[in-house]
Amino acid sequence: MSQTTSTSTNALTELLAIMAKLRDPKTGCPWDIKQDFKSIVPHTLEEAYEVADCIEKGDLGELKSELGDLLFQVVFYAQLAQEQGLFDFSDVMAGLNDKLVRRHPHVFTEQQALTDEQLSEQWQAIKAQDRAIKTTPQSASIWQDIPANLPSLSKAKKIQERVSGLGFDWPNYHGALDKVIEEVDEVKEALAVDPLSAHSAEEVGDLLFATVNVARHIKRDPEQLLRSANDKFSARFEKVQTYLHQRGQSLDTASLVEMDAAWDAIKKQK
Numbered sequence: 001m002s003q004t005t006s007t008s009t010n011a012l013t014e015l016l017a018i019m020a021k022l023r024d025p026k027t028g029c030p031w032d033i034k035q036d037f038k039s040i041v042p043h044t045l046e047e048a049y050e051v052a053d054c055i056e057k058g059d060l061g062e063l064k065s066e067l068g069d070l071l072f073q074v075v076f077y078a079q080l081a082q083e084q085g086l087f088d089f090s091d092v093m094a095g096l097n098d099k100l101v102r103r104h105p106h107v108f109t110e111q112q113a114l115t116d117e118q119l120s121e122q123w124q125a126i127k128a129q130d131r132a133i134k135t136t137p138q139s140a141s142i143w144q145d146i147p148a149n150l151p152s153l154s155k156a157k158k159i160q161e162r163v164s165g166l167g168f169d170w171p172n173y174h175g176a177l178d179k180v181i182e183e184v185d186e187v188k189e190a191l192a193v194d195p196l197s198a199h200s201a202e203e204v205g206d207l208l209f210a211t212v213n214v215a216r217h218i219k220r221d222p223e224q225l226l227r228s229a230n231d232k233f234s235a236r237f238e239k240v241q242t243y244l245h246q247r248g249q250s251l252d253t254a255s256l257v258e259m260d261a262a263w264d265a266i267k268k269q270k
Contacts, residue, residue: 170217
């Protein structure tokens with residue numbers, strides 16, 4: 001065993017021991033003791049987003065700490081499961097190792113180079129096999145392993161990937177983009193009748209779903225794209241605020257025309 005491997009093993013052993021100590025009914029931390037699977041889910045989601053935020057900001061110096069916080073969530077779930085006699089952290093790792101080897105036959109068994117398209121087809125086929133093992137034909141659902149509470153943009157992408165694996169897909173982004181244009185026209189028609197109707201809302205939803213499909217076809221993650229768009233808009237609007245302030249105005253007093261002019265001026269600065 002190399003020194004690096006030994007150090008990692010010792011650190012993991014210590015981490016698991018710390019987690020067990022935190023959950024000790026007599027001497028542990030009151031907050032940790034009272035937690036259960038459901039109560040720490042919000043913390044897990046928060047930690048995952050903090051990891052993503054670090055990476056997207058390029059703050060890799062802080063990434064190590066955030067990854068540690070996310071790992072702690074996994075260790076916490078494993079400790080809860082061990083206490084209930086369900087599984088432990090070793091079982092989690094063993095299951096992950098088995099899954100990684102099984103889902104990458106081109107690396108571990110067949111040793112062959114595949115294109116991105118072939119990799120995607122193989123991945124979807126293996127996941128379909130995994131789903132078939134977990135359920136009976138009567139209860140099988142092609143959506144069964146897509147989390148119900150997944151963020152809607154990510155869920156739309158998962159749904160589209162699933163049906164694409166079944167052959168229901170546009171051959172390229174052109175068809176997906178044409179669908180967006182079609183949906184825009186349908187939104188216009190619905191809004192012209194009643195912008196506040198349930199039908200208008202439904203059509204806007206269809207437009208969002210179609211837009212996700214374009215992102216998927218160009219190999220982009222819709223959640224990341226929207227986060228980037230949010231950040232871009234926020235940063236630009238802050239510059240609008242500064243622009244107005246330098247001219248003796250404020251967001252509270254400026255008219256829409258003045259804010260639009262400031263926005264256009266900021267855009268031209270790039």
